[in-house]
Amino acid sequence: MTLLLGCIADDFTGATDLAGMLVRAGMRTVQMIGVPTTPLPRDVDAVVIALKSRTTPPREAVEESLAALQWLRDAGCRQFYFKYCSTFDSTDVGNIGPVTDALMTALDTRFTIACPAFPENKRTIFKGHLFVGDQLLSDSGMRHHPLTPMTDSNLVRVLQRQTARKVGLIGHEAIGGGKEAIEKRIRQLQDEGVEIAIVDAISNDDLMQIGAACADLPLLTAGSGIALGLPQNFRAWGLLDTQSAADALTYPAGLRAVISGSCSVATQAQVAHFINAGRPAFAVDPLRLAAGEDVVAEALEWATPLLADGPPLIYATASPARVKAAQESIGIERAGALVEEALSAITQGLVERGVRQLVVAGGETSGAVVQALNVTGLHIGPQIDPGVPWTTSIGERPLALALKSGNFGTTDFFTKAWSMLR
Numbered sequence: 001m002t003l004l005l006g007c008i009a010d011d012f013t014g015a016t017d018l019a020g021m022l023v024r025a026g027m028r029t030v031q032m033i034g035v036p037t038t039p040l041p042r043d044v045d046a047v048v049i050a051l052k053s054r055t056t057p058p059r060e061a062v063e064e065s066l067a068a069l070q071w072l073r074d075a076g077c078r079q080f081y082f083k084y085c086s087t088f089d090s091t092d093v094g095n096i097g098p099v100t101d102a103l104m105t106a107l108d109t110r111f112t113i114a115c116p117a118f119p120e121n122k123r124t125i126f127k128g129h130l131f132v133g134d135q136l137l138s139d140s141g142m143r144h145h146p147l148t149p150m151t152d153s154n155l156v157r158v159l160q161r162q163t164a165r166k167v168g169l170i171g172h173e174a175i176g177g178g179k180e181a182i183e184k185r186i187r188q189l190q191d192e193g194v195e196i197a198i199v200d201a202i203s204n205d206d207l208m209q210i211g212a213a214c215a216d217l218p219l220l221t222a223g224s225g226i227a228l229g230l231p232q233n234f235r236a237w238g239l240l241d242t243q244s245a246a247d248a249l250t251y252p253a254g255l256r257a258v259i260s261g262s263c264s265v266a267t268q269a270q271v272a273h274f275i276n277a278g279r280p281a282f283a284v285d286p287l288r289l290a291a292g293e294d295v296v297a298e299a300l301e302w303a304t305p306l307l308a309d310g311p312p313l314i315y316a317t318a319s320p321a322r323v324k325a326a327q328e329s330i331g332i333e334r335a336g337a338l339v340e341e342a343l344s345a346i347t348q349g350l351v352e353r354g355v356r357q358l359v360v361a362g363g364e365t366s367g368a369v370v371q372a373l374n375v376t377g378l379h380i381g382p383q384i385d386p387g388v389p390w391t392t393s394i395g396e397r398p399l400a401l402a403l404k405s406g407n408f409g410t411t412d413f414f415t416k417a418w419s420m421l422r
């Protein structure tokens with residue numbers, strides 16, 4: 001087995017998003033939870049190591065990312081990919097800048113790109129500014145994110161605040177000129193001392209050109225979009241066969257549930273749609289958790305008799321005003337941690353009661369839940385919506401898991417995802 005691409009993702013839904021994209025483009029891909037301690041399945045072209053490092057202190061994020069890189073290098077990967085959010089979720093202290101810096105130093109490379117674009121999910125970059133749909137990032141719902149509020153759309157400026165390396169821009173003039181024009185712009189930026197370039201991209205065609213131009217870069221940093229353009233390079237080098245069934249999966253049978261700790265705009269609409277469709281839903285309130293009430297036992301008692309009739313929803317999803325009120329009362333980190341712990345414990349209880357098919361909404365939430373379930377890795381299946389594939393956990397008692405990024409998926413996601421499991 002020759003591993004071609006080694007990826008480090010800063011959260012679990014992001015890792016699944018990237019792995020799904022690679023599978024779609026014909027690379028057999030597994031997602032491992034944390035730095036692998038168990039052998040990889042056979043016949044794999046790409047590995048995505050999922051970390052929960054998006055919002056941890058930068059030193060911890062760097063340490064974990066370097067450990068993941070070392071594992072991927074030891075496994076023989078030829079190119080490396082640091083995956084972060086398509087909305088560039090980070091704060092002024094990191095972790096995109098510090099992790100990129102550390103990976104560049106470890107790989108002894110003086111140039112990489114930074115490109116969160118994902119046009120199919122309406123994340124585009126033009127003149128270095130990130131758009132979410134028709135809005136600038138800073139006008140989008142991301143300005144209210146509980147942990148990483150994004151209030152500046154100029155990615156050159158955002159990243160420059162997080163790194164001492166010089167940040168530049170590969171603008172759309174170069175992207176429109178195709179592979180050669182992009183390579184020329186990279187050389188020009190390198191002559192100017194730029195080490196990390198934000199890259200404009202507004203279409204999948206752009207991503208294919210960028211992928212081709214970045215074939216020889218040891219490290220890429222990006223959302224999942226850039227992955228679409230990489231398999232063509234491995235194929236051109238004769239290293240990758242065309243895989244017709246890279247996403248073939250067999251799903252475990254069992255009861256179903258939806259867990260949502262995401263407060264993103266898309267998830268709020270999905271929760272409302274599920275409730276309006278008459279499906280049962282239980283709200284987890286961080287203030288009750290902080291007061292020491294046994295919300296976990298209450299949720300499990302509520303859910304148990306409902307499981308036979310289809311998926312119940314257990315959610316902490318709330319409006320920006322309610323999230324703010326909870327955070328002001330108990331603190332941002334504590335509110336997040338209490339909710340993550342409670343949702344994880346509830347999910348463990350549901351699995352003990354026979355749940356085998358789960359939709360989990362939210363990156364941090366998915367990280368907490370998947371770790372609590374002791375999942376070590378995921379096989380990647382077909383996509384439900386762009387950026388969200390079905391997966392099955394590796395191991396003896398597999399679960400079917402759809403880890404949904406906060407802002408991904410159509411409004412009816414929680415009710416429609418199941419039809420693909422039949």
Ligand SMILES: Nc1ncnc2c1ncn2[C@@H]1O[C@H](COP(=O)(O)OP(=O)(O)O)[C@@H](O)[C@H]1O
Pocket residue numbers: 145146147261262263264267286316317318322323326327335336337338339340361362363364365366404405406407
């Ligand atoms: N009602 C709430 N009040 C405060 N924090 C919340 C609430 N609901 C969820 N959270 C926290 O907000 C964070 C949401 O992040 P995440 O799960 O990554 O969702 P997304 O993918 O939408 O960013 C989690 O840490 C979660 O525990």
Ligand SMILES: O=C(O)[C@@H](O)C(=O)COP(=O)(O)O
Pocket residue numbers: 011013014015017018084085086087118223224264362363364387404405406407
């Ligand atoms: O790139 C993306 O947008 C996603 O893959 C992702 O990382 C989303 O993170 P969450 O919104 O925290 O789920």
